[in-house]
Amino acid sequence: MPRAKYEGIYRSIKQKIEAQDYPYQSLLPAESELIGEYGCARNTLRRALAELTDQGYLQPIQGKGVRVIYRPAGKTAFLIGVIESFQETNERNGLHAVTRVVRFEGIETDERLASQSGFMVGEPLWAIERVRYLDGKALIRDVNYFSQAMVPGLTAEIAAQSIYEYIEKTLHMRITTTKRRVTVERAAARDEELLDLDGYGSVVVVSSLTFDGDGLLFEYTQSRHQPASFCFEDTATRRRAPAGGEQGR
Amino acid sequence: MPRAKYEGIYRSIKQKIEAQDYPYQSLLPAESELIGEYGCARNTLRRALAELTDQGYLQPIQGKGVRVIYRPAGKTAFLIGVIESFQETNERNGLHAVTRVVRFEGIETDERLASQSGFMVGEPLWAIERVRYLDGKALIRDVNYFSQAMVPGLTAEIAAQSIYEYIEKTLHMRITTTKRRVTVERAAARDEELLDLDGYGSVVVVSSLTFDGDGLLFEYTQSRHQPASFCFEDTATRRRAPAGGEQGR
DNA sequence: GCCGATTTGTCCGTATGTATC
């Protein structure tokens, strides 16, 4: 069960929202009521609500209440603000996935890679290239670089399964933060060769940096997607002032 | 000035990180020290740190400290988890932008639009189509639908400037939450006609729903980008367990 | 391996400010 009380509350409310027990556009019961229901302090409840707000489920309105702005959506390739492995994503969406490893070797970080990734020049890395098939079509080409020092004992066999599972279950390492950047590039020759591009001349490139539980970089990955199969969702909130100057109003 | 104390602390620390006063990979001073420095309660400081953690600046490590994982990056088209208007984005990046309105009319929500956007069938909308030029090249085609009831008095002239500025400054309405979805589509005939696609046969489509301060939907937009000029960043954090079951470990 | 100091994580209770109705 959830280690933390606020997390249990978070899950409970999230579940009620998804079940439309708290329907779209309705107001949640007041904080004071929820506090009674869950038997917790105000701060604890508010922490749970804050998380749901960040994920685009709720919208608090001062002096009025907390509005539900979640609506059931179609299946998507990514969850909002959450790290998921390729495996996990497809299991969640009920798809049959196959991975083929087309390259696996030890290399040393060169200048170009260092500037892209943030690894030190000369640091030994595992360079892995994999093609991901969904329902028989080659849709994603992943190029991973893992620190050899931080992820020892990696093999092509593990790469064919789930590297994340190996890292978490076997090495007992915690994956905590990932920074992603999404761009679109013209398809390289190797993209054309390995992927079913279906007439698209371009690929969606998701570049990501992953940090472990100590805040140390251990992975740099370029994930190149066939465009039609790519989808990404995000929720943003408006901050106070647009950076520059504060005007009175 | 920042209304809230935690926000001042947030900005101060953020600025020190960006100035590499707290360098990449270093540990922040302990909470107890920062509390002394800012003269605040622990919770207040922690709120500021939490925000920086969400934005990918910090990585807290229980029992150890808080690690800085921010590195100065190149200019990007979008900020992480923050709502910005087209105008604001380009001012921040020092680019010269021009907007041309190619369509402006009142319509009623039909079935198809209702299912995409969440507006009620029959609800009167403003339908606006605009092309955005950066340094003389047509890079973005925006198709906006605004609720007439919630955004009265909209004109083509305002659309040529900044609709968000009109909404916030004149209507005194607050923009609070935006849900975005990023996909890639083959270029439509109208994309080819209006945009400088530079040989790309596809466009990046950012569909977004925007809610006002009361949690009510007032805008649905499709923003179609020339692929080369598109960039999107995100920071994700790993949650406890992958949904399914809790295994002991 | 244990213990104690340090540091972050969670939770509580309370007081005050501010927006809505």
Added chain:
DNA sequence: CGATACATACGGACAAATCGG
């Protein structure tokens, strides 16, 4: 104006993880 609801801030208590002796 008062009642209600969310927003901010404080201070304290204990738990859990890390690290060094």
